[in-house]
Amino acid sequence: MSMFRAKKLDLGCFVNIRVIRDHTKRKVFAEHEPERQALRYIIRNLSLPASTRAKAQLQLTQMHCYTRPSQIRNRCIEGGKSRGVLRDFKMTRYNFRMRALAGLVPGVKKASW
Amino acid sequence: MNPLLSSTRAQLPDPALSRRQLSDSASQLPAAVDSQSNPSKHAYTPAPSHMDPDELIDVRLPRAVQAVYLRPLRRQAEYGIPSCDLQMRSYSVRNLEFFADFALRAAYYLGLPASGPVPLPRIVERWTVPRAHFIHKKSQENFERKTLRRLIQIKDGNPETVQVWLAFLMEHAYYGIGMKANVWNYEKLGVGKTMDASMEELKKDLDSKWSLIGLSRKDAVAEKVLEMIDKKTFMRGREGPKTRIDPLPLNPPTYN
Amino acid sequence: MSVPRSRLLDLMKVQCRIFSHTFNPKGLRLGNHVLRQRLKGPALAAYYPRKMATLKDLRKAYPEYEMIDEDEEDRLESLRIIKARGKGAPKKKRTAEESKKAKRR
Numbered sequence: 001m002s003m004f005r006a007k008k009l010d011l012g013c014f015v016n017i018r019v020i021r022d023h024t025k026r027k028v029f030a031e032h033e034p035e036r037q038a039l040r041y042i043i044r045n046l047s048l049p050a051s052t053r054a055k056a057q058l059q060l061t062q063m064h065c066y067t068r069p070s071q072i073r074n075r076c077i078e079g080g081k082s083r084g085v086l087r088d089f090k091m092t093r094y095n096f097r098m099r100a101l102a103g104l105v106p107g108v109k110k111a112s113w
Numbered sequence: 114m115n116p117l118l119s120s121t122r123a124q125l126p127d128p129a130l131s132r133r134q135l136s137d138s139a140s141q142l143p144a145a146v147d148s149q150s151n152p153s154k155h156a157y158t159p160a161p162s163h164m165d166p167d168e169l170i171d172v173r174l175p176r177a178v179q180a181v182y183l184r185p186l187r188r189q190a191e192y193g194i195p196s197c198d199l200q201m202r203s204y205s206v207r208n209l210e211f212f213a214d215f216a217l218r219a220a221y222y223l224g225l226p227a228s229g230p231v232p233l234p235r236i237v238e239r240w241t242v243p244r245a246h247f248i249h250k251k252s253q254e255n256f257e258r259k260t261l262r263r264l265i266q267i268k269d270g271n272p273e274t275v276q277v278w279l280a281f282l283m284e285h286a287y288y289g290i291g292m293k294a295n296v297w298n299y300e301k302l303g304v305g306k307t308m309d310a311s312m313e314e315l316k317k318d319l320d321s322k323w324s325l326i327g328l329s330r331k332d333a334v335a336e337k338v339l340e341m342i343d344k345k346t347f348m349r350g351r352e353g354p355k356t357r358i359d360p361l362p363l364n365p366p367t368y369n
Numbered sequence: 370m371s372v373p374r375s376r377l378l379d380l381m382k383v384q385c386r387i388f389s390h391t392f393n394p395k396g397l398r399l400g401n402h403v404l405r406q407r408l409k410g411p412a413l414a415a416y417y418p419r420k421m422a423t424l425k426d427l428r429k430a431y432p433e434y435e436m437i438d439e440d441e442e443d444r445l446e447s448l449r450i451i452k453a454r455g456k457g458a459p460k461k462k463r464t465a466e467e468s469k470k471a472k473r474r
Contacts, residue, residue: 012418023417030410037403038337044400052342072413086240090416094246100256106289107204111239111257334404 004028004066013077022075025066032067036060185217190226190268197267197275198295199282200233202260205289212287213263216278223278225270233262272298 004024009015011023042048042056065071075082078095089096089105100108173179180186199216203209213230220227239257243250267275279294286292300307378394385392391401424438451457 010420012420019417026410026414026416030414033408033410034334034337037334037406037408038341041334041338041400041403042341044398044403046398046400048342056341069409069413074416077417086242088238088240093242096240097242097244097254097256107258107260108240108256109258111255113257334408338404 014080016080019080025071028066186221188226192269196270199265201263201292203290208289212290226268229265230263233264236260
């Protein structure tokens with residue numbers, strides 16, 4: 001959602017709209033995390049009255065979807081792809097292979113054992 | 114009070130003492146050096162001011178320079194109480210060995226008894242990826258990354274000297290090497306009282322640190338909970354079951 | 370020899386106070402595990418590398434030095450060649466309003 005997006009592009013990696021969107025979601029989630037956790041605490045605390053908890057539930061579900069951690073997906077910083085991303089390098093398998101063969105990933109070599 | 118646990122023991126000897134120790138140990142490196150680096154025999158003779166260039170070649174190097182060609186010198190730990198564990202990691206053996214050697218020498222000249230470098234088990238990570246960017250899963254390629262580790266332990270170190278040593282290593286950090294250090298400090302018995310006394314002074318500094326720790330007294334989540342429960346919408350539910358549960362719209366309704 | 374339950378509870382209470390645990394002898398669900406969780410937002414938000422200083426910024430900071438951006442030069446040169454051949458992109462309408470006005474007329 002464009003209202004969350006940074007006014008000026010603040011990414012240094014490969015950029016396409018999906019990357020920008022994911023980056024924005026991450027920032028929004030980080031901002032709203034305490035609030036979400038607070039609501040989750042109220043919902044899970046059985047000693048609080050039922051109506052309080054119900055309200056907290058309602059409020060949590062009504063928060064913007066960008067504040068949800070499940071919306072975040074690791075994407076490739078070289079090509080923006082979302083599938084086959086190696087977590088250690090934040091790259092898709094093919095990008096990783098090309099860069100590793102070119103010797104651009106520190107310490108990674110072709111293995112044979 | 115346990116004498117072993119007191120940190121007041123001076124570790125760094127005074128300059129005169131350290132010089133003596135240095136020369137003592139330097140005189141122990143002796144024969145090997147002489148036979149290798151300058152085969153011509155001499156014991157130390159003060160050089161006369163007028164020497165012809167041929168003789169100059171034969172002049173013995175200073176002991177400290179000779180020591181560079183030999184294995185690093187070490188100091189004996191008197192009590193053997195560990196005060197710092199330095200772990201170094203790298204992908205290349207050469208850099209790592211070189212820097213471990215450098216760290217040991219630095220420790221020696223700072224008067225710290227060091228043990229190591231202990232080669233810790235290396236970490237091997239492997240990845241298998243398809244060669245192609247699309248399908249063709251039958252043809253794959255393996256990659257690996259071996260992380261080599263060395264551990265240097267400082268024993269009986271004066272905490273300040275250990276800090277100096279670590280700062281020195283940081284200043285001369287070598288490329289491709291990561292370092293992490295665990296430092297232990299020992300206190301006299303009756304720590305609680307001294308801590309209580311210093312607590313008041315530390316209070317200002319502590320609050321800024323607490324805010325960085327997840328489980329802090331000023332917990333962001335806990336504060337938010339209090340703030341929310343105090344709000345009107347939640348206060349209404351406080352009385353418990355006798356209140357009617359009405360699906361109150363969170364955003365005030367707008368009338369056009 | 371048995372210790373009365375109330376005594377044990379008192380002990381528990383003191384223990385919890387000292388180690389700042391939650392005193393919860395009945396094992397009620399108080400949701401405290403949510404409070405104990407670490408916030409993972411900062412780590413997640415740091416996933417993509419942030420923008421570094423570009424050549425443009427450098428130029429702006431030091432206008433007295435001359436800096437050459439080769440990629441940019443290449444792009445401009447190829448554009449010039451394309452335009453010379455008459456294969457360039459068409460001119461853009463200046464604003465949306467103007468184009469609308471032009472249509473109405």
